[in-house]
Amino acid sequence: MTGQHRIVILGGGYAGLAAARRLARIAREAHIAVVDARANFVERVRLHQYAVGQSIQEWDLRELLEPKRIQFVRARANGIDTASKQVILDDARTLDYDSLIYALGSTNDADVPGVAEHAYSVATPEDSQWLRTAIPAGRIVVVGCGATGIELAAELAEYQPDSQVVLLGSEAPASWLSRRAQQHVERALERLGVEIRSEAKVIEVTPDGVRLADGSALAAAATVWTAGFGVPDLARRAGLAVDGHGRVLTDATLRSISHPDVYAAGDAAVVAGPGGRDLRMACATALPTGKYAADALVARLAGSQPRELRFRYYFQCISLGRRDGVVQFLHHDDAPARTVLTGRTAAWFKEQIVQGAGRAARP
Ligand SMILES: Cc1cc2nc3c(=O)[nH]c(=O)nc-3n(C[C@H](O)[C@H](O)[C@H](O)COP(=O)(O)OP(=O)(O)OC[C@H]3O[C@@H](n4cnc5c(N)ncnc54)[C@H](O)[C@@H]3O)c2cc1C
Structure with a gap:
């Protein structure tokens, strides 16, 4: 060059x-x-x-x-x-x-009415700061049963015991993982006192909670939107x-x-x-x-043709509070494999991965 x-x-x-x-x-x-x-x-x-x-x-x-x-x-x-x-x-x-x-x-993104005006998010540090300074006692509805929603619901339940956490989404939590991993996620959330509401589609976030596609409404002191990033x-x-x-x-x-x-x-x-x-x-x-x-x-x-990117998945880690988690090992195409770690071992494993990722990013 x-x-x-x-x-x-x-x-x-x-x-x-x-x-x-x-x-x-x-x-x-x-x-x-x-x-x-x-x-x-x-x-x-x-x-x-x-x-x-x-x-x-x-x-x-x-x-x-x-x-x-x-x-x-x-x-x-x-x-x-x-x-x-x-x-x-x-x-x-x-x-x-x-x-x-x-x-x-x-960043956070949703085309559902009321999300921008009435929902919190954890997509950016600024969003998380808002939630951090405003966590109310009472019911907190976390919308989205993906990894972010699960991790947040567990963390809220463990770290903010005055809150009553509802995790709500159109699918069951961690539905893309193996049955064993899913069952562990569900049991861990239940142990932490998180109420799970699957097959619930939010059509509007209001100042007082959420409205669902089946015509019902769920009151909440705060709603956090984790269902999708833009x-x-x-x-x-x-x-x-x-x-x-x-x-x-x-x-x-x-x-x-x-x-x-x-x-x-x-x-x-x-x-x-x-x-x-x-x-x-x-x-x-x-x-x-x-x-x-x-x-x-x-x-x-340098004048050469780069080789094509060859990416393989190995595992996905989800924290369930600070003392529990699930590590789903993956086939290289992201399909769940048989091996699953749970409990403290998984929490420790995830912490090592997060620390390693931070080190890998820092020049
Ligand atoms: C709560 C939470 C938990 C997560 N947990 C996991 C996990 O366990 N495992 C996992 O693999 N992934 C996880 N993710 C997803 C992961 O964080 C993202 O996929 C990852 O950060 C993407 O990296 P990135 O560099 O593309 O973007 P980012 O990390 O979002 O970095 C983008 C940067 O661009 C800057 N930026 C944006 N717009 C502008 C602009 N216009 N001008 C200047 N700067 C700008 C931002 O300030 C930011 O620093 C999690 C995400 C969240 C929110």
């Missing part, structure tokens, strides 16, 4: 930092900059812990990046001008790039090829299918995975895709 090739990474989460960490090693002659609206790297996978009042560690992004000769730009990216190859920042500055890695992650609309607005949610469509080397100087990784990218399915939004996919995007970009700068 010759001269100062300018690589801008949008987003200093798991995917963006994994890319930066890799580039610091393999693209020493390039000028690398990471843009993030936040000053700190927050372990997003712990936001359900933070929301219920636990302390979580944060790392100053400038202190992480600058010793590795990576510029940190604290600003919100408001636009991308792909013609002039510039990122437009919220303070009216612009940032020139030769290559861009788009890793803006995901992504920033920057890529769509910039004219990049995106899917219906606004995630960047990529080829097998994580390059944008419409803009060859743009790569995408993490939650904000559509990445083809094993078994013909797109990779799911997860820290477990954000880290390797961020690292891979850096490798692919540098291979092309």
Whole structure:
């Protein structure tokens, strides 16, 4: 590689930092900059812990990046001008790039009436801070029986015993896992006093609770929405090829299918995975895709064709409070395998994985 090739990474989460960490090693002659609206790297996978009042560690992004000769730009990216190859920042500055890695992650999202106005979320540190400062005594309805909803419901029940937690969703909790893992999740939630309401579809969130598709209503002191994440609309607005949610469509080397100087990784990218399915939004996919995007970009700068991304799943961990959890081992295409860890062993295993993910992201 010759001269100062300018690589801008949008987003200093798991995917963006994994890319930066890799580039610091393999693209020493390039000028690398990471843009993030936040000053700190927050372990997003712990936001359900933070929301219920636990302390979580944060790392100053400038202190992480600058010793590795990576510029940190604290600003919100408001636009991308792909013609002039510039990122437009919220303070009216612009940032020139030769290559861009788009890793803006995901946020809370729902098209159900009342969610934006009346529901809390744990999708971002700011959302979790809101919930943390406002947890009421009384009934808290957690909408969404996916991993985030389960983890939050368990954490609330364990850490906020004055609250009466209802976990509500259109499917049973952890329905995608093996029967054994599902049963453990259900038993653990019941032991913690969480009331589970499956096959319940929320059609509106109101100031006093939720209204359901069967015509009934459930009163709540607070409602937390965990049923689905959206992504920033920057890529769509910039004219990049995106899917219906606004995630960047990529080829097998994580390059944008419409803009060859743009790569995408993490939650904000559509990445083809094993078994013909797109990779799911997860820290477990954000880290390797961020690292891979850096490798692919540098291979092309060096004039070679990068090998295609080969991603395999190994396990999925779900915490059930601080002393219990479930680890579902997976076939490489994400289908549940027979092996399942539960209880304290699973809680310990997950904690090691979360710590390891934080270490893997930090340059
Ligand atoms: C409560 C909770 C628990 C989770 N638990 C797990 C788990 O156990 N295992 C797992 O695999 N996954 C888990 N996840 C999912 C995981 O956190 C995400 O999939 C992962 O963080 C995605 O990484 P990312 O780098 O793509 O995005 P993010 O980590 O969201 O990082 C995106 C970054 O972009 C920045 N940004 C966004 N927009 C802008 C802008 N316009 N300008 C500048 N900066 C911007 C943000 O500040 C952020 O730092 C959990 C998620 C939540 C919310």
